[in-house]
Amino acid sequence: MSRYLDRARELREDPDVHYNCAQSVLIPFAEEAGLTAEQANAITANFGSGMKIGSVCGAITGGLMALGLLGINDSAAISRYWKHFAETHQMIECRELLAANAKTGRPKKEHCDSMVYEAVRVVETILEERKVTEK
Numbered sequence: 001m002s003r004y005l006d007r008a009r010e011l012r013e014d015p016d017v018h019y020n021c022a023q024s025v026l027i028p029f030a031e032e033a034g035l036t037a038e039q040a041n042a043i044t045a046n047f048g049s050g051m052k053i054g055s056v057c058g059a060i061t062g063g064l065m066a067l068g069l070l071g072i073n074d075s076a077a078i079s080r081y082w083k084h085f086a087e088t089h090q091m092i093e094c095r096e097l098l099a100a101n102a103k104t105g106r107p108k109k110e111h112c113d114s115m116v117y118e119a120v121r122v123v124e125t126i127l128e129e130r131k132v133t134e135k
Helices: 003-012 021-033 037-043 048-054 058-069 075-089 094-104 108-134
Strands: none
Touching: 003 021, 003 108, 021 037, 021 048, 021 058, 021 108, 048 058, 048 094, 058 075, 058 108, 075 108, 094 108
């Protein structure tokens, strides 16, 4: 398991603080980029629960923030990121993802945790690919 994924799991399992999905994705990458966990926490405070209105999933937006923070904003990388979620889930809206999950009977927290871990893995994959092409 990666240090980013380990850190995201740590945040999601913290019994004392509820980190939303965007926070749980951004904080592990932000810390490496020089932001404190508190700064990343504040930046993403209003992005959980689909920007608090059921819009784009917080895990997905957190991943986009992480990519931008790490200097990855070219259309090829961002298209690859979006394509992953479009192909995997066929939807990106928090309310739609949660409704589809509810039909399966899976607990909401498990679903949200899996979205966080998935976003972290996709960001990591893009970072790894970027390192390979830069060599």
